[in-house]
Amino acid sequence: MRARVFPDYEAMSAAAADVVRRRLGERPSSVFMLPTGITPLGMYRRLVEMHRSEGLSFAEATFFNLDEYLGLAPDHGASYHVYMKENFYGLIDADPARVFVPDGAAPDPDAECERYEAAIRESGGIDVGVLGIGRNGHIGFNEPGSSFDSRTRVVALSESTRQVNAADFEADRAPEQAITVGMATIFESRKVLLLASGTNKAGAVAAAVEGDVSESVPASMLRSHPSAVLFLDEDAASDLGQGVAG
């Protein structure tokens, strides 16, 4: 797993958007897996800008989101459906038939997970998986302890994740469960790009890059991935030792 350190969030976001643009240039029908959260907003902003100013087209690409809260209808203001529509899919020329977000309101959540996993398989697999990282090292909603063999499934959110995300919900009550793409599914992405910004991610980044490869730090799984790269700003890299060059 390589790490690249950028001077700040804007530079990191620009580099991440360039990875997506390059991949689309090579193969317009590429399959992407995409994250939500605060970290990727700069990348989405740039990609939308490239669409508007250069005509960068996403019309042939396929998109899978990493996760969704369980129990939220797709039109719930805090759902990742709404987040993605407002920040990305609704602002570009994505083909709705090739945009996938887990349905948190599915009557049979386990069946929804199987359907989602099958859709990823049928798409030919993920070409580029873009990830954030939680302060506890989670990727998607794969919390510490998630098996590296896991597939798309219903998971319980950790108390720390619920606290970080509480502000998005009335009375600060974040849902207790979510659907997340599994660890093995993430690992099968042909390329993985993990984005981290800010000092509050520095501990998780250092544990993932320099600690033991362990299910207690989900992102550490990427150490054995043949093509995983971390894009960090200087703050997120601030707990790393000397071995990581910019």
Ligand code: PGA
């Ligand atoms: P953030 O979320 O980008 O909002 O920090 C990342 C994550 O929890 O995976």
